[in-house]
Structures are given as C-alpha cells and as structure tokens.
Amino acid sequence: MAGSTAEATALARRLSERGEDAARYAPWFDRGRCREALAGNGLPRFHAEAWRHTNPRPWYAAALGANGGGADVRVQAPPGVDVATFDEPRAADLFARHSGDILDPAEHPLAAVNGLLLGAGVVVHAPAGLQAATPVRIDGLGAAFQHVLVVAQPGAALTVLETPSAFAHRVVECVVAAGARLTHLRRQDASGGCECSLVAATVAEGGRYELAQLSKGAALRRNDLVARIDGPNAGAHIRAAWRLDDGHLDNQVRISHAEGGGTSRQTYRGVAGGRSRAVLNGAIHIAPGADGSDASLTAKNLLTSATAQVFAKPALEINASDVKCAHGATVGALDEEAVLYLRSRGIGESDARDLLVRAFLAEAIVDEEGARSLGLSG
Amino acid sequence: MTLLAVENLHVEVDGKPILNGLSLAVPAGQVHAVMGPNGSGKSTFANVLAGRPDYTVTAGSVAMDGEQLLDLAPEERARKGLFLAFQYPVEIPGVSNMEFLKAATDAQAKAAGQQAPSAVEFIGRARQAAADLRLSADFLKRGVNEGFSGGEKKRNEILQLLLLRPRLAILDETDSGLDIDALKVVAAGINAFRAAHNAVVLVTHYQRLLDHVVPDRIHVLAGGGIVRSGDKSLAHALEAKGYGWLDS
Ligand SMILES: Nc1ncnc2c1ncn2[C@@H]1O[C@H](COP(=O)(O)OP(=O)(O)OP(=O)(O)O)[C@@H](O)[C@H]1O
Ligand SMILES: [Mg+2]
Numbered sequence: 001m002a003g004s005t006a007e008a009t010a011l012a013r014r015l016s017e018r019g020e021d022a023a024r025y026a027p028w029f030d031r032g033r034c035r036e037a038l039a040g041n042g043l044p045r046f047h048a049e050a051w052r053h054t055n056p057r058p059w060y061a062a063a064l065g066a067n068g069g070g071a072d073v074r075v076q077a078p079p080g081v082d083v084a085t086f087d088e089p090r091a092a093d094l095f096a097r098h099s100g101d102i103l104d105p106a107e108h109p110l111a112a113v114n115g116l117l118l119g120a121g122v123v124v125h126a127p128a129g130l131q132a133a134t135p136v137r138i139d140g141l142g143a144a145f146q147h148v149l150v151v152a153q154p155g156a157a158l159t160v161l162e163t164p165s166a167f168a169h170r171v172v173e174c175v176v177a178a179g180a181r182l183t184h185l186r187r188q189d190a191s192g193g194c195e196c197s198l199v200a201a202t203v204a205e206g207g208r209y210e211l212a213q214l215s216k217g218a219a220l221r222r223n224d225l226v227a228r229i230d231g232p233n234a235g236a237h238i239r240a241a242w243r244l245d246d247g248h249l250d251n252q253v254r255i256s257h258a259e260g261g262g263t264s265r266q267t268y269r270g271v272a273g274g275r276s277r278a279v280l281n282g283a284i285h286i287a288p289g290a291d292g293s294d295a296s297l298t299a300k301n302l303l304t305s306a307t308a309q310v311f312a313k314p315a316l317e318i319n320a321s322d323v324k325c326a327h328g329a330t331v332g333a334l335d336e337e338a339v340l341y342l343r344s345r346g347i348g349e350s351d352a353r354d355l356l357v358r359a360f361l362a363e364a365i366v367d368e369e370g371a372r373s374l375g376l377s378g
Numbered sequence: 379m380t381l382l383a384v385e386n387l388h389v390e391v392d393g394k395p396i397l398n399g400l401s402l403a404v405p406a407g408q409v410h411a412v413m414g415p416n417g418s419g420k421s422t423f424a425n426v427l428a429g430r431p432d433y434t435v436t437a438g439s440v441a442m443d444g445e446q447l448l449d450l451a452p453e454e455r456a457r458k459g460l461f462l463a464f465q466y467p468v469e470i471p472g473v474s475n476m477e478f479l480k481a482a483t484d485a486q487a488k489a490a491g492q493q494a495p496s497a498v499e500f501i502g503r504a505r506q507a508a509a510d511l512r513l514s515a516d517f518l519k520r521g522v523n524e525g526f527s528g529g530e531k532k533r534n535e536i537l538q539l540l541l542l543r544p545r546l547a548i549l550d551e552t553d554s555g556l557d558i559d560a561l562k563v564v565a566a567g568i569n570a571f572r573a574a575h576n577a578v579v580l581v582t583h584y585q586r587l588l589d590h591v592v593p594d595r596i597h598v599l600a601g602g603g604i605v606r607s608g609d610k611s612l613a614h615a616l617e618a619k620g621y622g623w624l625d626s
Contacts, residue, residue, distance in 0.1 A: 340452060343429075345486075346453050346456035348453050356472075362472055
C-alpha cells in the first residue's frame with residue numbers, strides 16, 4: 001500500500017491496528033472511515049502529484065513516535081462562544097450536527113492519518129448573530145494529533161487565533177454559515193520538527209472566510225488548505241506569508257467554487273533564504289454551473305540567498321461560464337537600491353533587509369490587528 | 379578645520395575611469411557648490427562618498443574629520459555624520475516614511491551612544507520638519523517616496539537632512555525638478571541646517587539655487603577632476619558663458 005520505506009510500512013501497520021486503544025479518546029469519532037480510506041489509497045507517497053517536492057518520510061517517523069491523548073488544553077474564548085473539547089459529551093453532538101463533508105479522508109490522507117491517531121480535539125461554536133468581542137485563542141491542545149472544528153452560525157462574526165505551541169499535526173475544519181464571518185489567524189513559528197496541518201473551510205451564501213497565516217520554516221512543514229465557496233456572495237480570502245531562514249515549507253491550496261456568484265482571493269508572499277525550500281501549489285477550481293465566479297491568485301516570492309529554492313505553481317480548472325479568474329506568480333530578489341538607501345541613513349545592513357522583508361510580507365497580511373497578532377508589526 | 383578632505387580620488391565603473399585625481403577640501407562651517415557638465419562624474423563623486431558599492435576606487439583618499447571613510451560601510455559613514463541627498467531617491471513601498479525616519483534616527487542615536495527620542499517626541503519633530511518644508515503630514519504615513527512627485531521626493535530628502543542633522547550634507551541636484559516656491563522652501567531648509575560645525579556640498583546645475591543658498595566656494599568638475607574653483611561669481615560666469623568657456 002504505502003511508499004516502500006520502513007517508516008511507512010511501520011506506520012501503516014500501526015494505523016491498521018488502531019482500534020480499541022484509539023477509542024479511548026472521543027470514541028464517537030468515526031475512525032472506520034479513516035481506516036477504509038487508508039486501506040484504499042495508502043499513505044502519501046513522495047513524488048506523487050501532491051507530494052512532488054516533499055518527502056513525507058520524516059513525518060511518518062514523527063507520527064510513529066507521537067504521544068497519545070493529553071490534558072493540556074489551552075483555549076480561551078470570549079463570552080458567548082461555546083468551546084467543548086472532544087471528551088466532553090456535548091462535543092459529539094456539536095460535531096455530528098456541524099461537521100460537513102469537506103474533510104473526506106478518502107481525499108485527504110492527512111485527515112485519515114490524523115483521525116486514526118487523534119488524541120485531542122475541540123469544537124468552537126459561535127451561535128447565530130454573535131459578534132465575538134475578542135479572538136478565540138488556541139494556544140495548545142495537548143496531544144500530537146489534533147482536530148479543531150470551528151462553527152460560525154448565520155450572521156456570527158468570530159476571530160480565531162492559532163498560536164504555534166504544540167502544533168504538531170492539526171486538522172481544522174471551518175464552517176461558515178450564511179452571512180457569517182470568520183477571521184482565522186495562524187502563526188507558525190520556526191521549528192526543528194515536523195508539522196503538518198490541514199485547514200478545510202466551507203462558506204455559505206453571503207458568508208466570509210478570511211485566513212491570515214504567517215509561517216516560518218520547520219524541518220518539514222506541510223500546510224494543506226481547501227476552501228469551498230458554497231453560495232452566492234460567499235467569499236474566501238486566503239492570505240499567507242512565509243519567511244524561511246531555513247527548513248522546508250510546502251503549501252498545497254485548493255479553492256473550489258461549488259456554487260456561482262462567489263469570490264475567492266489568494267494572496268501569497270514568500271521569502272526564502274538560507275538553504276530553505278518553499279513550495280506553493282495554488283489551485284482554483286470552478287465547478288460546472290458555478291457561473292459568475294470571481295477568483296484570483298497572486299504569489300510573489302523573494303529569494304534572499306543563492307541556495308534557497310522556490311517552486312510556485314498556480315493551477316486553474318474552469319468548468320463554468322462568465323467567470324473572472326486571474327493569477328500570477330513571480331520570483332525576485334530584494335531591491336538592492338532600497339537596501340543602499342536605508343543603509344545610507346545609518347540603518348545597518350541586516351536591519352535594512354529585515355525592514356524590507358517585513359514590508360514585503362505585510363503586503364499579504366494587510367490587516368493591522370492580524371499583523372500584530374502574527375508578530376509582523378510592533 | 380577641514381571637515382571633508384578628498385585627495386587625488388580615482389574612480390572606475392566597470393573598468394571605465396570616471397574620476398581621475400579629484401581633490402577637494404571643505405572646511406567646517408562652509409557651503410561648497412560643485413557644478414559641471416552632464417556625465418562629468420558629480421553623482422559618481424557623491425555616491426562614492428556615501429559608499430555605493432558599484433564603484434571602484436583605484437587611488438586616492440577621502441577623510442571626514444580626519445578619519446578615513448573609504449573602508450567604511452555606507453551605514454557607518456552615515457553614523458559618523460555623512461548624508462547624501464540622492465539625485466534619484468528610491469521608492470520603498472510598504473515601509474512608511476515615519477517608520478523609516480525613526481529607524482534611521484534610532485540607529486544613529488544608538489551608534490552615538492545616545493538615547494533615541496521617544497515615539498511621541500519624534501513624531502512631533504517629524505511633523506514640524508514636514509511643515510517647515512510645506513509637506514503635509516500625510517507624507518509621513520505614506521511609503522518612503524512611494525508615488526511622490528519629483529519635487530516631493532527632493533523635499534523628503536531635505537526632511538531627512540533636518541531630522542538626522544549630519545556633519546556633512548552632500549546634496550545631489552536637490553534643486554532639480556523643484557518649482558519656484560519649493561526651491562525657496564528647500565533653500566530655507568538648507569540655510570536652517572547650516573552651522574559652524576557642519577558643512578554642505580551642493581551639486582547643482584543652476585545659479586538659481588545659489589542665489590538662495592550662497593556658497594563659500596564653487597568648483598567645476600570636468601574631465602574627472604576639479605578644473606576651476608572660485609567664489610560665487612564663478613556661477614554667474616558659467617551661467618553666462620557655459621562650460622566651453624573654461625577650455626579656452
Ligand atoms: N553604474 C554605472 N555604470 C556605467 N556607467 C556609469 C555608472 N554610473 C555612472 N556611469 C557613467 O559615469 C559617468 C558619470 O556619471 P554621473 O552620474 O556621475 O554624472 P553627473 O555628473 O552626475 O551627470 P548629471 O549632471 O547628468 O547628473 C557617465 O558617463 C555615466 O554614464
Ligand atoms: Mg548626477
């Protein structure tokens with residue numbers, strides 16, 4: 001089934017054996033589906049389309065060594081937002097009512113593995129019309145394999161901030177109901193480890209999903225994101241910036257317009273230095289009949305060393321009419337004239353470059369509050 | 379006391395000689411103008427002083443306050459009090475003018491072992507300097523030179539001069555592209571800066587600026603060196619007769 005490495009074989013065996021012991025945590029969670037999916041498709045393989053530039057092998061090793069359930073859950077929420085960890089009885093009910101079909105483990109092996117090794121989970125639920133006063137902060141969930149479900153009911157407005165601690169292998173499902181607005185801030189700090197995450201969002205009519213994500217490098221960092229526009233005037237704006245001094249970051253993004261009349265924006269700014277390697281696969285899919293969709297993707301990359309590598313590939317699949325779709329990806333270097341200008345005013349060379357790099361990244365993270373939360377501005 | 383001493387400076391770009399034996403001494407408290415035909419090397423000279431890396435100095439020396447400059451990085455020269463107003467200031471989108479000015483001020487204060495001004499105090503100073511130069515406070519919020527008109531960029535250079543208070547200001551055609559009123563405003567800024575302990579080198583093509591900022595000496599740069607020096611009347615002679623007159 002899986003790739004031929006010893007790690008993959010060992011992980012596959014461990015996953016197929018997971019049954020009784022896994023059911024200790026959140027026994028209601030549907031692991032059967034995950035097991036079936038992996039039995040059918042196997043684990044991700046290096047060089048397969050979605051893993052062209054990333055060898056999952058170190059991740060298998062990390063997954064094999066991962067710990068089980070933990071109690072160190074650190075989530076803060078403003079009044080009115082309901083937070084239930086997966087071991088609380090009402091979590092099962094909230095999950096059953098709101099989790100949708102976007103995280104099909106057959107399509108997302110990361111979700112399947114995550115489901116089988118699940119050790120921590122939380123549901124964040126904003127009832128209809130709630131205007132949350134402060135962000136929900138997710139600072140830690142304890143176990144290595146984590147699942148977060150965020151639900152913004154009709155008309156609700158909510159910000160969720162994920163800070164980097166214990167951010168090992170996390171699946172985040174975001175359900176944005178009609179007219180709701182979810183602002184999702186994610187900070188991923190530099191790490192010598194191996195971290196995979198999968199974000200899946202669905203946006204109903206008139207709803208809005210806004211992601212602002214700032215990533216540093218890890219030995220292996222994989223960020224998968226799928227978002228689905230499910231109704232007219234639904235919008236998704238993906239803003240992702242990364243700054244790699246070293247390490248590996250692989251972003252796999254797919255926005256699909258399932259219904260017409262929606263808008264999606266993808267804005268990427270990446271800086272790769274040292275011996276780092278950054279990958280961006282940004283896909284826009286417009287389903288048959290999703291007429292009048294409006295989608296765009298821009299990706300700008302800066303290389304700050306001769307040994308860094310960037311692979312950026314936008315992909316479009318358009319099956320509808322009257323569609324607006326624009327995309328562009330560039331790779332460049334810092335403006336040396338600007339560096340000299342700053343230095344000529346007494347600013348040291350590394351500070352000058354840092355100032356320019358932060359300004360470049362801020363083109364993606366434009367929201368001031370978001371930039372502050374993500375540590376991009378003072 | 380000689381603030382700037384340039385001796386026998388030879389400079390090449392891509393193996394092409396541009397300056398061959400330029401010497402110039404500017405005492406503290408003085409304003410010297412450097413004039414000369416297009417392409418004669420005035421900006422090259424200014425940029426070599428500031429430390430632009432594209433130029434190769436093949437011979438000669440440059441000292442400020444008796445200290446050799448040529449081995450120093452651009453930022454070290456700036457921290458010692460050298461300031462170049464660029465002929466073509468660079469646009470830096472995304473870095474606000476205020477953030478840039480504060481970063482420069484802080485870096486220079488730190489190098490001098492002084493305490494940096496507080497944010498509130500600095501904002502007050504920057505607003506005052508902008509007002510003196512008839513620049514609206516909006517220019518402090520915009521990206522550095524981003525979308526500024528030619529004349530606004532030049533005024534922004536003088537804004538930096540007023541805030542950074544260098545020992546030696548080299549102004550490369552800061553008067554070019556200024557309208558009549560802006561020229562007066564910029565000249566007033568330069569005059570306000572003039573003091574017994576600092577010096578100014580004005581690179582210009584026009585007598586006009588020199589009516590407002592009266593130089594102590596005028597030098598003509600041609601053929602890679604200073605071919606003529608004189609008092610302010612030299613500018614009138616050049617204005618009337620052109621550079622060809624010097625060859626005769
Ligand atoms: N980076 C460079 N590469 C090639 N040639 C250069 C470079 N910089 C300057 N030069 C050449 O050196 C000569 C002097 O240029 P410089 O800009 O110093 O002249 P200038 O006296 O300032 O002229 P202007 O009055 O037009 O501003 C010109 O012939 C110019 O083309
Ligand atoms: Mg010039």
